[in-house]
Amino acid sequence: MIKQASLNLLRVSGAFDLMRLAHRRHALILTYHRFSPGGGGVNGRAPSRPSCVDKTPAKVFAEQLEYLTRRYNVVPLSRLAESIGRRGRAPARLAAITIDDGYRDAYEIAYPLLRRFGAPATLFVPADFIDRRAWMWTDKARFLTRRAVSQRLAIKIGGQELRFDLDDPSSRRDAAERVNTTLKRIPEEVKEEAIERLASACGVVLPQTPPDEFGPIAWAEAREMQAHGIEIGSHTLTHPILTRVGDERLRSELRESRSRLEEVLRRRIEQFCYPNGDHDERVRSEVARAGYRVAVTCEGGLNKRGDDPLTLRRIHTESDLAHFAKSVCGLEELKSKIGL
Numbered sequence: 001m002i003k004q005a006s007l008n009l010l011r012v013s014g015a016f017d018l019m020r021l022a023h024r025r026h027a028l029i030l031t032y033h034r035f036s037p038g039g040g041g042v043n044g045r046a047p048s049r050p051s052c053v054d055k056t057p058a059k060v061f062a063e064q065l066e067y068l069t070r071r072y073n074v075v076p077l078s079r080l081a082e083s084i085g086r087r088g089r090a091p092a093r094l095a096a097i098t099i100d101d102g103y104r105d106a107y108e109i110a111y112p113l114l115r116r117f118g119a120p121a122t123l124f125v126p127a128d129f130i131d132r133r134a135w136m137w138t139d140k141a142r143f144l145t146r147r148a149v150s151q152r153l154a155i156k157i158g159g160q161e162l163r164f165d166l167d168d169p170s171s172r173r174d175a176a177e178r179v180n181t182t183l184k185r186i187p188e189e190v191k192e193e194a195i196e197r198l199a200s201a202c203g204v205v206l207p208q209t210p211p212d213e214f215g216p217i218a219w220a221e222a223r224e225m226q227a228h229g230i231e232i233g234s235h236t237l238t239h240p241i242l243t244r245v246g247d248e249r250l251r252s253e254l255r256e257s258r259s260r261l262e263e264v265l266r267r268r269i270e271q272f273c274y275p276n277g278d279h280d281e282r283v284r285s286e287v288a289r290a291g292y293r294v295a296v297t298c299e300g301g302l303n304k305r306g307d308d309p310l311t312l313r314r315i316h317t318e319s320d321l322a323h324f325a326k327s328v329c330g331l332e333e334l335k336s337k338i339g340l
Contacts, residue, residue: 028328
């Protein structure tokens with residue numbers, strides 16, 4: 001792992017600029033999930049090892065947008081996919097910003113900053129979540145472990161016995177993430193039953209709709225964002241792991257979510273994001289049959305001319321600016337090529 005001081009030296013010396021130049025015709029797609037106000041973290045920085053549950057502080061997001069807009073041609077995802085799909089050389093310095101899930105902080109925090117920097121983006125939303133008919137299911141474990149009555153928790157999920165000490169907020173967060181990791185491995189049809197047993201074990205009643213801290217944007221906000229440079233794409237109806245559902249539900253999640261988005265937003269929906277990034281050939285084929293032309297995964301890396309538009313790679317954003325510059329410049333691509 002490159003130490004912070006070395007990363008800072010590489011950034012100010014121009015090493016990352018050279019890497020960007022070498023990969024200038026490889027398109028960059030960035031992934032964000034949640035956002036928080038202020039600087040966040042230690043000394044105004046985000047947590048050192050972000051995950052999908054961590055929030056990007058507004059100050060950090062603004063720094064990254066400034067970095068991107070000065071060095072890249074930030075375009076909508078649809079345009080990026082179209083550009084690398086054409087014959088001939090791909091345009092240089094293309095980048096797209098994607099935000100998964102459609103939490104309210106995407107509207108309250110990310111959207112004003114995107115407008116300030118004139119940066120388009122694509123927001124992927126599960127339709128039932130925006131309709132407030134469903135939670136993002138990963139938030140249920142976070143809600144339950146945070147409020148668990150006992151400081152000891154034991155539950156069996158998918159044949160695995162899980163035991164936790166819930167002594168402080170950190171241990172409760174860790175328990176939720178371990179539960180979610182286990183839930184991702186079991187069939188979708190038994191997941192909700194497992195979550196109900198978790199609620200019982202925690203001694204907590206799970207609300208029918210998510211509380212404000214886990215709440216979605218509203219449709220009116222989605223329409224406003226769409227009118228100001230934010231593409232809205234499908235993230236299914238209920239955010240299941242698509243490789244773990246049967247054919248009928250797979251088709252329903254893909255087609256009904258697209259239909260609902262088109263009904264409300266009154267525009268054709270052709271962008272899709274695989275929940276948790278999970279896909280296989282069966283899922284990819286159904287995505288194509290459902291009418292999507294662009295789909296993004298959670299596989300890390302840049303994208304080049306001729307890549308499959310239904311399995312585009314993305315870069316997960318890092319915390320401080322030096323790590324961010326390293327992650328987007330193509331250094332990891334080079335290291336993988338030479339076997340480092």
